[in-house]
Amino acid sequence: MQNRNYNKNNDKRNIAAANAAAARVDRAVYDALKSVFSDGAFCARALTDALKSLDNERSHAFVTSAFYGVLDNNVRFEKLISGLCEKAPDKNSSVVLKIGLFYLHYADMPPYAAVNRVVELAKTAGAYSGFINAVLKRSVGFKPKFDNSLDEFSYAHNAPQWLCKLLIADYGERRAAEILDAKLPEKTHIRPVKGRISDDEFISIARGLELTDCGCYCDKAALSRFDTGTYAVLSLSSARAVKTYINGVSSGKALDLCAAPGGKSIYLSELGDFKITSCDIYPHKIELMRGYAKKLGAKLNIVLNDATQKNDAFLNAFDLVVADCPCSGTGTLKTKPDVMIKRKPADLNDLCALQDKILDTSASYCRLNGVLCYSTCSILKCENEDTVKRFLSRRDDYELMDETKFLPDTDKCDGFYIARMKRVKQ
Numbered sequence: 001m002q003n004r005n006y007n008k009n010n011d012k013r014n015i016a017a018a019n020a021a022a023a024r025v026d027r028a029v030y031d032a033l034k035s036v037f038s039d040g041a042f043c044a045r046a047l048t049d050a051l052k053s054l055d056n057e058r059s060h061a062f063v064t065s066a067f068y069g070v071l072d073n074n075v076r077f078e079k080l081i082s083g084l085c086e087k088a089p090d091k092n093s094s095v096v097l098k099i100g101l102f103y104l105h106y107a108d109m110p111p112y113a114a115v116n117r118v119v120e121l122a123k124t125a126g127a128y129s130g131f132i133n134a135v136l137k138r139s140v141g142f143k144p145k146f147d148n149s150l151d152e153f154s155y156a157h158n159a160p161q162w163l164c165k166l167l168i169a170d171y172g173e174r175r176a177a178e179i180l181d182a183k184l185p186e187k188t189h190i191r192p193v194k195g196r197i198s199d200d201e202f203i204s205i206a207r208g209l210e211l212t213d214c215g216c217y218c219d220k221a222a223l224s225r226f227d228t229g230t231y232a233v234l235s236l237s238s239a240r241a242v243k244t245y246i247n248g249v250s251s252g253k254a255l256d257l258c259a260a261p262g263g264k265s266i267y268l269s270e271l272g273d274f275k276i277t278s279c280d281i282y283p284h285k286i287e288l289m290r291g292y293a294k295k296l297g298a299k300l301n302i303v304l305n306d307a308t309q310k311n312d313a314f315l316n317a318f319d320l321v322v323a324d325c326p327c328s329g330t331g332t333l334k335t336k337p338d339v340m341i342k343r344k345p346a347d348l349n350d351l352c353a354l355q356d357k358i359l360d361t362s363a364s365y366c367r368l369n370g371v372l373c374y375s376t377c378s379i380l381k382c383e384n385e386d387t388v389k390r391f392l393s394r395r396d397d398y399e400l401m402d403e404t405k406f407l408p409d410t411d412k413c414d415g416f417y418i419a420r421m422k423r424v425k426q
Contacts, residue, residue, distance in 0.1 A: 019120075025059045025242070026099070026121045029066045033095050034125075036071065036338050043071060043338040069102045071337035075158045077101050079151075083144045084135050085237035093127040100136045108408035109168065111140065157181060160347035163330060170381045179415075180378065182408035184334045190223070190231040191215035191239055193296055197230040214239035232296055234263045236413040237331070237377065237406050242267045244404045244418045245322055245373045246274075252319030256305040257281070257362055264288035264324065266298040274320070278306035307358045314365040316426065323362040325355045327376035327383050331415025334408055352383060359391050366423040372398065379407060388419040397425035 002385045032050035035041035047067050051060050070077065077098045081089065089097060096118060103114035122129040146152040153173070154161045157180040160184050169178035191214050192202035205225050206216040214236060223231075242264050256265045261277035269276050278293075280286055286304050293300045303313055307323070328351060329339040361368035361372055366372050376383050376390070385403065392400060401420040406413055 017089055022061070022117055023120060024054060025063055026117055027124060028053050028059075028063045029070075029099055030095060030125055032063070032067045032068055032119060033099065034092070035343060036088065037095055038091050040342060043067070043336060045296070055086070066099065066102055066107065068337065069343070070098045070258070073102065073106070074098070074341060075160055076155055076335070077405060079144050079155050079264055080142065084138055084142060090127070092125050093235040096122045096125055096127040096132055097135060100132060101139060104139060106134060134319070138186075153177070159333070160340055163340065164346060166291075166380055166382070170272050170379075172187060175409075178409040179407055182334065182412075184408055184414070185210060185217045188223070188233055189215060189217050189218040189236045189239070190226070191234050191267065192226050193230055193232055193422075195297065202226075202231075213237075214243070229296065232263065232266065233336070234267060237411075237416040238264055238413075239267060240406060240413065241269065241324075241375055241416050241418055245320065245371075245375075245403075245420070246272050247420075249320055251319050251372055253277075253317060254320040254322070255314060255318040255362075256322045256324070257363055258301075258326065259323050260285035260289055261301070262292045262302075264322070265289070265300055266293055266296050267299060268322075269298045275301075277301045277303060277314075277318075279303055279307065280417065281306050306356070308361055310361055316364070316367055318365050319367055319370045321365045321370065322373045322375070323358050324373075324375045325358050327351055327355065327378040328380060329377055331377040331406075331408075331417075332378045333415075342409050343383070348380070348382060352387060355383060355387050356390060359387065360394070363391075363395060363423075368423055368426040369424050371401065372421045372423065373418060374421070375416065375418040377416050379405075379413060379417070382417070388421075397423055399424050414421070 018343060028050040031053070032046045035046035035049070047064060051063060054060065054063065080101060081094065081097055087304040099121065100114065100118035103113055103118060104108050107114065115133060118136060119129045119133045137423055144155065146155065150161050150164060154164045157164065159178055159180050164176065167179060168313055171179065189212065192199060203211065206218070208220055210217040239351060246268065249272070252272040254268060254276045256268065256276060256278045258280065260266045260280040260282070262278060265276055275400040278289060280289065283304060289302050293302065321394055328348060329336065332339055363372060374388060388400065388403070392398060398421040401422050406416040406417045408415055
């Protein structure tokens with residue numbers, strides 16, 4: 001009898017410990033998402049901070065999956081919540097409901113366990129647990145009603161209606177759907193650092209990993225194969241953009257106007273014989289770039305500069321000028337889903353005006369026969385082709401050389417646009 005009671009007590013303690021562990025995991029998911037939805041935090045930072053609260057690294061994978069799962073399905077979940085609730089829930093309840101919808105419909109979790117866990121989470125998150133319980137139970141089998149075809153398209157492809165409307169106008173409905181539904185590798189893309197590891201050595205160490213034309217994709221465990229300083233983290237689209245910038249240009253003075261965090265400038269320094277000046281408007285980013293360049297052994301002249309204001313020291317001084325401008329970030333939806341939470345359609349007018357200003361200013365920095373590169377991580381024509389057309393209509397001293405666009409569905413990387421223009425008059 002004593003042994004049986006001992007086992008029962010043990011079982012109770014084990015169950016209590018498991019419940020407590022699950023509660024910590026759920027709270028980490030909530031804290032990360034609350035930071036994004038309420039505080040405007042970037043997803044990578046929000047997740048990193050939340051994971052610090054968990055001692056058991058085995059739970060990190062679940063928290064990461066749930067965090068990005070909610071963000072990836074945010075438009076869909078908001079549509080469901082609006083149909084399930086008579087009035088919009090408060091911010092805390094909204095985040096808890098989205099976690100519950102993910103647990104119920106996407107996580108490998110029994111429905112009763114999903115509801116119970118989220119109801120318990122609600123009690124610690126300042127949400128109404130009874131309300132959460134009722135809404136989640138109603139969500140099982142619930143089918144939303146759509147106002148129109150755009151509303152339905154938005155739900156099906158999990159993108160805000162304003163973005164869907166623009167993409168359909170730019171690419172047609174079928175292609176827009178393919179772009180929004182594209183699946184990209186979830187691992188980190190790295191490239192070899194020239195002078196520290198040869199391409200053959202890199203490929204040998206990366207055996208079994210997904211190789212690309214610029215490096216490979218790997219997870220945290222695989223990174224340990226490489227010696228520190230022999231690789232650099234750089235998205236595949238950014239690496240391809242740098243190669244596009246210098247197509248046919250192997251040396252000379254180069255200016256990277258919006259260079260932070262510095263990855264493209266450093267890669268540029270490795271791919272050709274360039275004397276590079278890298279700029280940013282924010283002092284703290286200048287210091288970060290200097291540290292990063294030193295870490296990878298890159299020789300860059302890093303200076304504080306406002307890309308919208310003419311700098312007399314730069315006039316007619318460079319063979320290659322790169323204006324990788326601030327943009328909507330719509331090309332990075334697959335890797336940075338929080339972009340569409342922060343971005344509003346009204347932002348586009350301001351962004352396009354800023355891009356015009358930077359492009360006009362940077363045009364004065366090219367020497368005769370120099371190359372001006374305009375690029376964004378947007379996939380919207382209003383920020384890309386239309387911006388370049390406006391620029392060329394204002395300037396008779398530049399001619400379009402070529403345009404390159406990477407799209408998630410066909411190029412298996414984030415969306416990116418590059419236009420190269422040659423200065424033919426001075």
